[in-house]
Amino acid sequence: MDRCLALELASTIRHDGDGGVADDLSDAPGLTRWLSERAELLAGAVGTTPHTAGSTTDSTTRFTTGSTTGFTAGETDRAAVVAVREAVRALFAHAVSPAPPSPADAQRLISVADALERLNAAARRVPVSPRLTWPADGPPLRQLVAPGATRDPLDALTAALARSAIDFLAGPRREQLRACTAPRCVRYFLKGHGRQEFCKPSCSNRARAARHYQRHHEPATASRTTKD
Numbered sequence: 001m002d003r004c005l006a007l008e009l010a011s012t013i014r015h016d017g018d019g020g021v022a023d024d025l026s027d028a029p030g031l032t033r034w035l036s037e038r039a040e041l042l043a044g045a046v047g048t049t050p051h052t053a054g055s056t057t058d059s060t061t062r063f064t065t066g067s068t069t070g071f072t073a074g075e076t077d078r079a080a081v082v083a084v085r086e087a088v089r090a091l092f093a094h095a096v097s098p099a100p101p102s103p104a105d106a107q108r109l110i111s112v113a114d115a116l117e118r119l120n121a122a123a124r125r126v127p128v129s130p131r132l133t134w135p136a137d138g139p140p141l142r143q144l145v146a147p148g149a150t151r152d153p154l155d156a157l158t159a160a161l162a163r164s165a166i167d168f169l170a171g172p173r174r175e176q177l178r179a180c181t182a183p184r185c186v187r188y189f190l191k192g193h194g195r196q197e198f199c200k201p202s203c204s205n206r207a208r209a210a211r212h213y214q215r216h217h218e219p220a221t222a223s224r225t226t227k228d
Protein backbone atom coordinates (compact mmCIF):
# COMPACT_ATOMS: atom_id res chain seq x y z
CA MET A 1 0.00 0.00 0.00
CA ASP A 2 1.20 3.52 -0.77
CA ARG A 3 2.54 5.37 2.17
CA CYS A 4 0.61 8.39 3.27
CA LEU A 5 2.51 11.33 4.69
CA ALA A 6 -0.50 12.64 6.63
CA LEU A 7 -1.01 9.27 8.29
CA GLU A 8 2.67 9.08 9.16
CA LEU A 9 2.46 12.56 10.66
CA ALA A 10 -0.53 11.56 12.78
CA SER A 11 1.35 8.42 13.83
CA THR A 12 4.13 10.40 15.48
CA ILE A 13 1.88 10.16 18.52
CA ARG A 14 2.00 6.53 19.48
CA HIS A 15 1.74 3.98 22.24
CA ASP A 16 5.11 3.86 24.01
CA GLY A 17 4.90 0.12 24.67
CA ASP A 18 4.67 0.81 28.35
CA GLY A 19 1.12 2.00 28.88
CA GLY A 20 1.88 5.62 28.02
CA VAL A 21 1.94 7.82 24.93
CA ALA A 22 5.14 8.75 23.12
CA ASP A 23 5.53 11.75 20.85
CA ASP A 24 8.24 11.50 18.18
CA LEU A 25 7.99 15.27 17.69
CA SER A 26 8.38 16.24 21.34
CA ASP A 27 11.53 18.20 20.58
CA ALA A 28 13.29 19.75 17.57
CA PRO A 29 15.87 16.94 17.15
CA GLY A 30 12.92 14.53 17.02
CA LEU A 31 11.50 16.45 14.07
CA THR A 32 14.91 16.53 12.35
CA ARG A 33 15.14 12.76 12.71
CA TRP A 34 11.57 12.20 11.53
CA LEU A 35 12.20 14.32 8.43
CA SER A 36 15.52 12.73 7.55
CA GLU A 37 13.90 9.30 7.74
CA ARG A 38 11.27 10.47 5.24
CA ALA A 39 13.37 12.41 2.77
CA GLU A 40 12.17 10.36 -0.15
CA LEU A 41 8.52 10.43 0.88
CA LEU A 42 8.69 14.19 1.34
CA ALA A 43 10.35 14.62 -2.01
CA GLY A 44 7.52 12.55 -3.46
CA ALA A 45 5.02 14.82 -1.76
CA VAL A 46 6.09 17.68 -3.94
CA GLY A 47 6.56 15.56 -7.04
CA THR A 48 3.37 13.75 -6.20
CA THR A 49 3.34 10.68 -8.35
CA PRO A 50 5.25 7.67 -9.39
CA HIS A 51 8.53 8.59 -8.03
CA THR A 52 10.96 5.87 -9.00
CA ALA A 53 13.56 5.21 -6.40
CA GLY A 54 16.93 6.42 -7.48
CA SER A 55 15.70 8.81 -10.13
CA THR A 56 16.27 12.45 -9.59
CA THR A 57 13.36 14.43 -10.89
CA ASP A 58 13.21 18.16 -10.97
CA SER A 59 10.87 18.45 -8.08
CA THR A 60 12.90 16.05 -6.00
CA THR A 61 15.89 18.23 -6.50
CA ARG A 62 13.93 21.34 -5.70
CA PHE A 63 12.42 19.99 -2.55
CA THR A 64 15.58 18.33 -1.36
CA THR A 65 17.58 21.43 -1.99
CA GLY A 66 14.99 23.62 -0.39
CA SER A 67 14.14 21.47 2.50
CA THR A 68 14.69 18.17 4.21
CA THR A 69 18.18 17.06 3.35
CA GLY A 70 20.43 18.57 5.94
CA PHE A 71 17.45 20.43 7.35
CA THR A 72 17.96 20.91 11.05
CA ALA A 73 14.67 21.69 12.68
CA GLY A 74 14.35 24.37 15.30
CA GLU A 75 11.60 25.00 17.81
CA THR A 76 9.67 27.23 15.37
CA ASP A 77 9.66 24.41 12.82
CA ARG A 78 8.55 21.92 15.41
CA ALA A 79 5.72 24.14 16.60
CA ALA A 80 4.51 24.67 13.02
CA VAL A 81 4.56 20.95 12.19
CA VAL A 82 2.85 20.05 15.46
CA ALA A 83 0.16 22.64 14.68
CA VAL A 84 -0.51 20.90 11.35
CA ARG A 85 -0.53 17.56 13.14
CA GLU A 86 -3.16 18.85 15.58
CA ALA A 87 -5.34 19.80 12.65
CA VAL A 88 -4.78 16.42 10.98
CA ARG A 89 -5.63 14.50 14.14
CA ALA A 90 -8.76 16.59 14.72
CA LEU A 91 -9.92 15.82 11.18
CA PHE A 92 -9.00 12.15 11.54
CA ALA A 93 -11.16 12.09 14.67
CA HIS A 94 -13.97 13.65 12.63
CA ALA A 95 -13.42 11.13 9.82
CA VAL A 96 -13.81 8.09 12.08
CA SER A 97 -16.78 9.45 14.01
CA PRO A 98 -19.21 8.27 15.28
CA ALA A 99 -16.57 5.70 16.25
CA PRO A 100 -14.39 7.07 19.03
CA PRO A 101 -11.19 8.97 18.16
CA SER A 102 -7.72 7.97 19.26
CA PRO A 103 -7.70 8.30 23.06
CA ALA A 104 -4.33 10.12 22.94
CA ASP A 105 -5.89 13.50 22.32
CA ALA A 106 -9.62 12.89 22.50
CA GLN A 107 -9.88 15.39 25.36
CA ARG A 108 -8.12 18.25 23.63
CA LEU A 109 -9.06 18.16 19.97
CA ILE A 110 -9.43 21.47 18.19
CA SER A 111 -12.73 22.09 16.39
CA VAL A 112 -13.28 20.85 12.85
CA ALA A 113 -13.66 24.45 11.64
CA ASP A 114 -10.35 25.48 13.21
CA ALA A 115 -8.65 22.36 11.88
CA LEU A 116 -9.87 23.05 8.33
CA GLU A 117 -8.75 26.66 8.52
CA ARG A 118 -5.32 25.68 9.83
CA LEU A 119 -4.81 22.99 7.20
CA ASN A 120 -5.93 25.18 4.33
CA ALA A 121 -3.78 28.08 5.53
CA ALA A 122 -0.72 25.81 5.58
CA ALA A 123 -1.47 24.50 2.08
CA ARG A 124 -2.02 28.03 0.77
CA ARG A 125 1.45 29.18 1.77
CA VAL A 126 3.04 27.41 -1.20
CA PRO A 127 0.90 27.50 -4.33
CA VAL A 128 1.82 24.69 -6.67
CA SER A 129 0.94 23.80 -10.21
CA PRO A 130 0.93 20.46 -11.99
CA ARG A 131 3.62 19.71 -14.49
CA LEU A 132 3.93 16.79 -16.85
CA THR A 133 7.27 15.19 -17.49
CA TRP A 134 7.86 12.23 -19.75
CA PRO A 135 11.14 10.41 -19.25
CA ALA A 136 12.49 8.62 -22.31
CA ASP A 137 12.62 5.34 -20.44
CA GLY A 138 9.32 5.40 -18.56
CA PRO A 139 5.71 6.51 -18.29
CA PRO A 140 4.69 10.17 -18.02
CA LEU A 141 4.78 11.64 -14.53
CA ARG A 142 2.57 14.21 -12.94
CA GLN A 143 4.46 16.44 -10.58
CA LEU A 144 3.59 19.43 -8.49
CA VAL A 145 6.02 22.28 -8.67
CA ALA A 146 6.15 25.53 -6.79
CA PRO A 147 7.09 28.64 -8.70
CA GLY A 148 10.03 30.69 -7.57
CA ALA A 149 13.36 29.56 -6.22
CA THR A 150 13.18 31.22 -2.84
CA ARG A 151 10.75 29.00 -1.08
CA ASP A 152 10.92 28.98 2.67
CA PRO A 153 11.75 25.37 3.69
CA LEU A 154 9.30 25.44 6.59
CA ASP A 155 6.48 26.70 4.39
CA ALA A 156 7.35 24.03 1.83
CA LEU A 157 7.27 21.36 4.50
CA THR A 158 4.03 22.38 6.21
CA ALA A 159 2.35 22.90 2.83
CA ALA A 160 3.40 19.41 1.71
CA LEU A 161 2.04 17.89 4.93
CA ALA A 162 -1.20 19.83 4.58
CA ARG A 163 -1.63 18.82 0.92
CA SER A 164 -1.11 15.20 1.85
CA ALA A 165 -3.86 15.49 4.47
CA ILE A 166 -6.18 17.23 2.02
CA ASP A 167 -5.61 14.57 -0.66
CA PHE A 168 -6.11 11.80 1.87
CA LEU A 169 -9.24 13.21 3.52
CA ALA A 170 -10.90 14.07 0.23
CA GLY A 171 -9.92 10.76 -1.34
CA PRO A 172 -11.21 7.19 -1.21
CA ARG A 173 -8.81 6.01 1.48
CA ARG A 174 -10.51 8.16 4.14
CA GLU A 175 -13.19 5.50 4.43
CA GLN A 176 -10.57 2.95 5.48
CA LEU A 177 -9.34 5.14 8.34
CA ARG A 178 -9.85 3.69 11.82
CA ALA A 179 -8.72 4.50 15.33
CA CYS A 180 -7.34 1.31 16.83
CA THR A 181 -9.44 0.25 19.81
CA ALA A 182 -6.95 -2.14 21.39
CA PRO A 183 -6.14 -1.35 25.01
CA ARG A 184 -3.57 1.47 25.26
CA CYS A 185 -3.20 1.86 21.48
CA VAL A 186 -3.56 5.41 20.13
CA ARG A 187 -2.89 4.80 16.45
CA TYR A 188 -4.91 5.66 13.40
CA PHE A 189 -4.55 3.09 10.64
CA LEU A 190 -5.97 2.11 7.28
CA LYS A 191 -8.19 -0.90 7.49
CA GLY A 192 -6.97 -3.41 4.95
CA HIS A 193 -8.90 -6.65 4.65
CA GLY A 194 -12.55 -7.00 5.57
CA ARG A 195 -12.31 -8.18 9.14
CA GLN A 196 -9.36 -6.17 10.34
CA GLU A 197 -10.26 -4.44 13.60
CA PHE A 198 -6.89 -3.43 14.97
CA CYS A 199 -3.82 -1.69 13.62
CA LYS A 200 -1.40 -4.58 14.11
CA PRO A 201 -1.46 -8.26 15.04
CA SER A 202 0.05 -7.36 18.42
CA CYS A 203 -2.91 -5.05 19.12
CA SER A 204 -5.30 -7.76 18.03
CA ASN A 205 -3.66 -10.18 20.46
CA ARG A 206 -3.77 -7.65 23.29
CA ALA A 207 -7.43 -6.91 22.67
CA ARG A 208 -8.26 -10.60 22.61
CA ALA A 209 -6.38 -11.14 25.86
CA ALA A 210 -8.19 -8.20 27.46
CA ARG A 211 -11.58 -9.55 26.40
CA HIS A 212 -10.65 -12.97 27.73
CA TYR A 213 -9.54 -11.44 31.03
CA GLN A 214 -12.76 -9.47 31.36
CA ARG A 215 -14.89 -12.52 30.73
CA HIS A 216 -13.09 -14.59 33.31
CA HIS A 217 -12.18 -12.12 36.02
CA GLU A 218 -15.02 -9.67 36.25
CA PRO A 219 -17.95 -10.98 38.22
CA ALA A 220 -20.99 -11.24 35.99
CA THR A 221 -23.03 -9.36 38.59
CA ALA A 222 -20.78 -6.31 38.35
CA SER A 223 -21.53 -5.70 34.70
CA ARG A 224 -25.18 -6.39 35.28
CA THR A 225 -25.30 -3.84 38.10
CA THR A 226 -23.71 -1.12 35.99
CA LYS A 227 -26.20 -1.71 33.21
CA ASP A 228 -29.19 -1.43 35.53
Ligand SMILES: [Zn+2]
Pocket: 180, 181, 182, 185, 186, 187, 198, 199, 200, 203
Ligand atom coordinates in the same frame (compact mmCIF):
# COMPACT_ATOMS: atom_id res chain seq x y z
ZN1 LIG B 1 -3.31 -0.67 17.67
